[in-house]
Amino acid sequence: MFIETIVILSVLFAAFLHASWNIILRNSNDKLLSMSAIALGHVPFGILGLISFGFPNSESLIYILASAFLHVCYMFFLLNAYRHAELSQVYPIARGLSPLILVLIGTMFLGEYLSKYEIFGILCVSVALILYGIQIGFKSRANLRGFYYAAWTGCFIASYSLVDGYGVRVAQNAIGYTSAVDILSAALLCLVLFLFNRETLLGISQHGQKTFWVGGSLGFSAYAIVLWACLHAPISIVYTLRETSVLFAILLAIVFLKEKITLGKTLLIGVLCLGVVLIKSSQ
Structure with missing residues (x-):
C-alpha cells in the first residue's frame, strides 16, 4: 500500500512538472x-544522469532507438496540430486518447491486469479530456485538420509510452534510460532542424536560453519520474495519471495567465479528480 501511494503521488508531481513546461510552450510566440x-x-x-547512474544495458538499446524516433515524430505532429488549432483543443484530445490505446493494448495483448475501478478511472480521465478538447474545438470553430x-x-504518445514503459523494465535503470532516450531524441531533432530549419537552432542560442534550462529541467525530471513509476505499476495506470497534467495546466493558466474559470474547466477538473480517486481506491 505504501509503495503504491508513493508511486501515485510521484506521478502526480511529474504531471505538475509536465504542465509547467507546457505553460512555457503555451505562452510562447x-x-x-x-x-x-x-x-x-x-x-x-x-x-549528468548517465554520469551519475550509468548507461542502460544493451538489451534496452532497441527500445531507446525506437523511443527517440517516436518522440521526434510526436513533436512534429504536435506542432502541426498547433498550426491548425488552439493548444487548449489539441492537447486534451492527444493526451486523452493515449491512455485508451494503452489500456486496449495492455489488457488485450500484453497481459496487464486492471481492476474495474482502475479501468473506470482511466475512462473518466480519457473521455473527459477528449470531450473537453472537442468542445473547445467546436466553440472556436477549429478545422478538421x-x-x-x-x-x-x-497515437504517437501511446506508442512511445508503451515502448518506454517496457524499455525501462528491460533496462532496470530509470534515470539512465531516460537520459539515453532524451540525448538521442535531441540529436535526431538537431539533425532535422539543421537540414530544414537552421533559423530555429540559431534562435535557441539567441532567444531561447531560459526556455532551454527551465523547460529542459522540468521535462527531464517529469519523464524520469514517470519511467521510475513504470517499474512499480502498470504502464496504463502510470500514463493515465500523467495525463492529469492537463488539470495542472488549467490551474496554472488560471493563476499565471489569468484565464477565466469556465463551467467546462470546472467539470473537467472534477471528473479528472474522480478518475484519480478511483485509481487510488483500487490500490
Missing part, C-alpha cells in the same frame, strides 16, 4: 523554437 529549446534542454541533464493531427499525436 514561436512554439517550434520553444519546443526545440525544451527538448534540447534535456541534454545537459541527460549527460486540428482534430486529425491531435489524434495522430495521441
Whole structure:
C-alpha cells in the first residue's frame, strides 16, 4: 500500500512538472523554437544522469532507438496540430486518447491486469479530456485538420509510452534510460532542424536560453519520474495519471495567465479528480 501511494503521488508531481513546461510552450510566440529549446534542454541533464547512474544495458538499446524516433515524430505532429488549432483543443484530445490505446493494448495483448475501478478511472480521465478538447474545438470553430493531427499525436504518445514503459523494465535503470532516450531524441531533432530549419537552432542560442534550462529541467525530471513509476505499476495506470497534467495546466493558466474559470474547466477538473480517486481506491 505504501509503495503504491508513493508511486501515485510521484506521478502526480511529474504531471505538475509536465504542465509547467507546457505553460512555457503555451505562452510562447514561436512554439517550434520553444519546443526545440525544451527538448534540447534535456541534454545537459541527460549527460549528468548517465554520469551519475550509468548507461542502460544493451538489451534496452532497441527500445531507446525506437523511443527517440517516436518522440521526434510526436513533436512534429504536435506542432502541426498547433498550426491548425488552439493548444487548449489539441492537447486534451492527444493526451486523452493515449491512455485508451494503452489500456486496449495492455489488457488485450500484453497481459496487464486492471481492476474495474482502475479501468473506470482511466475512462473518466480519457473521455473527459477528449470531450473537453472537442468542445473547445467546436466553440472556436477549429478545422478538421486540428482534430486529425491531435489524434495522430495521441497515437504517437501511446506508442512511445508503451515502448518506454517496457524499455525501462528491460533496462532496470530509470534515470539512465531516460537520459539515453532524451540525448538521442535531441540529436535526431538537431539533425532535422539543421537540414530544414537552421533559423530555429540559431534562435535557441539567441532567444531561447531560459526556455532551454527551465523547460529542459522540468521535462527531464517529469519523464524520469514517470519511467521510475513504470517499474512499480502498470504502464496504463502510470500514463493515465500523467495525463492529469492537463488539470495542472488549467490551474496554472488560471493563476499565471489569468484565464477565466469556465463551467467546462470546472467539470473537467472534477471528473479528472474522480478518475484519480478511483485509481487510488483500487490500490
